[in-house]
Amino acid sequence: MFETYEQAIDWIHARLRLGMKPGLSRMEWMLEKLEHPERRIKTIHVGGTNGKGSTVTFLRSILQSAGYRVGTFTSPYFEQFNERISINGQPISDEELVKLTNVIKPLADELDQTELGGPTEFEVITAMSICYFAKMSPVDVAIYEVGLGGRFDSTNVIHPLLSIITSIGLDHTAILGDTYEQIAFEKAGIIKNGVSVMTGVKQPEALEVIKKKAMESKSPLYVLEKDFSTSSRESLQQGEQFSFSSMFGKYKNLETSMIGSHQVDNAACAVMATQVLANYYSFMIEESDIREGLIHAYWPGRLxxxxxxxxxxxxxxxxxxxxxxxxxxxxxxxxxxxxxxxxxxxxxxxxxxxxxxxxxxxxxxxxxxxxxxxxxxxxxxxxxxxxxxxxxxxxxxxxxxxxxxxxxxxxxxxxxxxxxxxxxxxxxxxxxxxxx
Known part of the structure; x- marks a missing residue:
């Protein structure tokens, strides 16, 4: 058993030697042993090539402004490892991380001896986050950022209220494929039967893949600049301004403090997600929460x-x-x-x-x-x-x-x-x- 934060972190990082091992079998094995904590959490799943972290932040900030207790699981960390598992933007404490590691290590040791092989670092951290949000420090909703791809990513064991696919780009091509269609297929793997999806994907060939998957899954699909749109875009000295419109309502002159026209796309996906949550899942989210959440959203290292x-x-x-x-x-x-x-x-x-x-x-x-x-x-x-x-x-x-x-x-x-x-x-x- 670990007694110090340093011991816990050293053990977690030592799992990096196992590299990346696509597939959900090890996660499913651990969650079975933990009595399926993932079933106790309301979740939102965010995938895509770029914009995942920013979209998670916009969405978390809006929900937090509306009074919800919001967990986030993100990667990689920027200044402190603990950031990867946070509640209302505050990373878990060192003491909590030690407790979580002591829960997961015996399972990892047992899994090491099976034909499935030991869990990777990312699988260990994903399991820790699920335990944390379900048992140790329960949240109203947890937002999960996909680590790599989607279909075989360890976060894909959750069954979310809704999914977001922010963008498609030619990244990690050795693993995900070297065409927009192939990468879109992997990203679309987070789409679950009947679960609403919103996307900021723009390449026609990638969008067709997502549309096909959504249709097969009978999942309502909301596409940026088709089912929800932005207008009156303007760069401000410390952010962006835009207006938003969808079938659920319009908001004029929304502002973000995050710089870049691409952040308007990310913010729009987050706003659309809050409208779906409000209209279909009884989340109490006012226009003032959206405005306040967008302006206060902060994600380090993005312009x-x-x-x-x-x-x-x-x-x-x-x-x-x-x-x-x-x-x-x-x-x-x-x-x-x-x-x-x-x-x-x-x-x-x-x-x-x-x-x-x-x-x-x-x-x-x-x-x-x-x-x-x-x-x-x-x-x-x-x-x-x-x-x-x-x-x-x-x-x-x-x-x-x-x-x-x-x-x-x-x-x-x-x-x-x-x-x-x-x-x-x-x-x-x-x-x-x-x-x-």
Whole structure:
């Protein structure tokens, strides 16, 4: 049995050696042993390539504004491991995490000895979250973010009130397939019989896959810009403004404090979800709750300005679609600024097109690496580039230390790439800004 937080975390992280093992059999085995706690929780399931975390945050914030106690299960964590299991935005305590680990470890040990094999790190954490929301600290509703794909993701053991598929992009192609249709098929795996689905997916071929799955499952489907829509979009200095319309009602001039036109799509999916909850599941959600929830929603590392003078922004753009969205915002928001971008990526990503897009967006593009087993080297990234505005920073701490002291009023430093990199770099940047 574990007595300290450090012991519990070390054991959880040690499960990473098992890698990714698609399939639900190990989760189903553990939940059977736990007497099916997943059946005691009302849940919402959020999948997609990009926008999952932001959509979870918008939805959680609206429900919290309406007075509900809302659990969230998200990944990866940004500043603290405990963030992955939170209630009303507050991570579980170290003591609670130790208790949960002591519940799950004996099951993992037993499962290790079966033909199914031991549970992965993500399966262990998913089981812990279900126990937490069902037994240790019950919630009114829990929002589950898919880890990878959907069909075989460990979160797919829940039977939600509704499902959301935010977007489809060419990410994790070695596992999910290398076409929009193949990836959409995996994402659509979270659609359950008769359970309403809302989606912000835009590619026609991907949308057809989702429509087919929804039809087969007899699941009502709500599509962005068809069944619910946005209009009067406007970028604000610290967020976005838009109007929303659906068969359930209209809201004019909604505002978010999260930057980017893609965040309007995510917010719209969240608003549509609250309308379905209100109209079909008796959730008491007022227009004022929607307005308050959207404006107060905060998700770290998504076009997050850490400082205005010097101007430093971080953004977890870690795949082609995310990089495209970042480049679009740079063009529309910061056209009059000189842009320096610091970029790090994982070596299992296809970063050629990402780098080409960043080259167009930046005046100076700097490649670096970080302390993570799957991190690409700065030299590998440099080889994928093709311009005279590129350089390498072998130690990003040294680069940041110097750069932050010399940023001029007309310049912006944007730190982007892997979320694992951003979670490591953000406290370094904040410390340098504080001591500047």
């Amino acid at each position: 997050e300005a850490l400082s205005a003078a010097p101007y430093v922004v971080i953004d977890g753009a870690h795949n082609e679609e995310g990089i495209n969205a970042l480049a679009s915002e740079i063009k529309s928001r910061y056209a009059d600024k000189k842009i320096t971008i610091l970029f790090a990526a994982l070596k299992d990503k296809k970063f050629d097109k990402m780098i080409a897009t960043l080259e167009e967006a930046a005046d100076h593009l700097v490649f670096t690496t970080f302390d993570f087993p799957r991190a690409a080297s700065a030299e590998d990234l440099m080889e994928a580039g093709n311009s005279d505005k590129l350089s390498v920073a072998s130690d990003y701490h040294d680069f940041l230390r110097q750069k932050i002291t010399e940023i001029k009023d007309h310049e912006i430093l944007i730190v982007t790439g892997s979320l694992y990199f951003l979670s490591e770099a953000k406290p370094v940047i904040l410390n340098l800004l504080e001591n500047k």
